[in-house]
Amino acid sequence: MDQVLTIKKSTEAGLIDLLTYLLKNKKVSGVCSLRKTKKQGKFDYALITDPELLHDVVPLHPLMPVNAGKMLSNMIKMEMPVAAVIKPCELRSFIELVKRSQGKLENFLLISYTCGGALPLTATVENKVDTMLPDYGKTVAAGNEFEHIREICKACEYFVPFNADATVSLLGETGADSTCKIFLHSDKAKEILQGFEVEKTEDEFDRTGYDQIRERRKKYKEELFKQIKIQDTGLDGMIDVFGRCIGCHACSRVCPICYCVLCDFESSTYDYDNTIMEQELSRKGGLRLPSDTILYQIGRLSHMSFSCIGCGQCTEVCPSDIPVSVIFRKCGEKVAEIFEYIPGRDVNEQVPVTIFKEEEFEEIGEE
């Protein structure tokens, strides 16, 4: 059974109260959250230790300058947990990283929320966040789709967090102006917040209560996936979609799953000898330089797509405007289906390609 905290304030103000309690009473060593920067309309993630500085945090802002999962994975060694307020997809990416020994769950009190989707990076660049927020808030409170969120967010069916210690109810929460409702799931959360004196009740967080939104998102996802036709067109289709890739690998750099310090495709494995390239040149009459544009994409698809949590950072940073995240989600979902795997659902569920089952060997034998 979950414990429900009800605070008679707006959702954001209530959550900030909770964070302030945690930091003031030294229940956590720090708070990790989005905050306003000194420059109007600009925001960053910050690790905050001084409770006085919490008045700048905007934990529920629909922004993702970086995927916080990637950020948290850098904090390996800690004596006391940090309270982190992150989006469900960021949390799922952190879980995927934990599975890969790139982060530790016990280092954090993970607070997430039912997410109405994130705005593209351009919203911040063009200073549109402050003007968009009131509309965004109303739309999300009504359980509707805000039109300016990332395309991949409109197609996201995992907007209710998995594995959170606490969930802030935001999506479809009509009373968000005056009431803050936070569900504490884990014993850790209940224990840490024992002395936080607000209205506390027992209730079960209803994960199924969002069916309508989920259906809408699924429908949108199908439409979005339909636009990517690589599966029908083979290599030519790949060349059409990825032909304009400049090989900057920005997609892998911002990807929370791509944790390799040095990507295989940046290693010396792919520095070919002249003789090999000269042979290729003679065979084809022409050679694209630098080579391996498509190989990189297929390689990354095979390395990480089953763990792709669809945060959309890759699309956001692609200088060639390739719809990377839709392609990777579409492909990843198909692969994950085979293994009945949902990335970030359960920390005990191992990454498919890192384990095997005996019966899989039988299948191979039969074939």
Next chain:
Amino acid sequence: MKKIQTKGVKISSNKDYRDSIVDILKKMLQSKSVDAVLVPMRVPAKDSYAWILVKDEKLLTEADPAAPIMPIQGARALSSFSRKGQSMLKIAALMRPCEIRATIELSKLNQVNLENVTLISYDCPGALPMEDYLNDPEKGEKKFNDILKKLDFQNKSIKPVCKICDQFSLLPVSDLHFTLFHDQNNTMFLIANSNRGNLVLKEIGMEASHTVSAWANGIQEIKDKRAAQKKGRFTQIKKMVEGFNSLLATFSDCIGCHNCQSACPICYCRQCYFDSESVTSGTDLTMLKAKKRGSISLPQNRIMFQVGRMSHMSLSCVSCGLCTDACPVSIPVAEIFSYVAHNTQKQFSYSSGENKGEPIPLKTFKLEEVKGIQELVEDAEA
């Protein structure tokens, strides 16, 4: 400094400049003067350009000698072919002047082998920003065609960093040079600017006998205009980067993706120092910093990365603008780095990519500098 050549081969009057250039490249392949040519080609989806090393002359019909955009720096393309050493093939690379300058810098850093490479430049009116082109490639094609047709070297659609570029024409390091900026009679010249260039001309049966002083004067006029624009723009940029607070404000949108570095032709390190564990690890230190200041911005070191990259590569920066094209948050990285590069290079009387023999300042020292250090040490001891 090498004197600009004043003679060239008259190569066309009525043909499209593309056809004229492709004709010459074909001749180079046919005469076996070179074995392959590196040229930009439009990708099959027609929404961008890629570098293709062409051996089969039939493929050259698809070459686009002056592409409207610069998605990948030519120096990087050439480096991917020759970083492991000298190729048996003789290659001619047709590139924008800034790409050739980056190639020269990379050769000094042992990332390009220039043996057997003929560098061919052309008068570059500038490139269109990637973002604008990708929004509507056909519109971009039309726009760039107009620019070339009207010889509009002051067009407002080109990348901001191109508008302040005064090294857009024949370089001291070019072996050959096509004069796209031609006179009213549509006369285009091919200028040989080195022994290698002269040899190629000879091998394709051409001789530089026409004087090109009218062209040279025209180019000088544009250079002067561009230099004036540069001066004006640098005064603005100066305000954006001088002092820590302005630096902080200028880079306030930076998300630390390091894509400027990925796209940069000079940043050749397989692993950037700022992606290494010396910078990224250490929770204890992060906590310590956060506790000391009350809060710390994440991911860390975004400004340090910018300043660090400036100090690592600005001496070789060629102001090609690929960093701005690659920046997902539209920071004018290229102009900022161009401004910084202008000043760091001035310190050493160095100009990136201008001279093959001149070592990168930080890779060399002069005796009197050692003497200076000795004095410093003596001062410190006393």
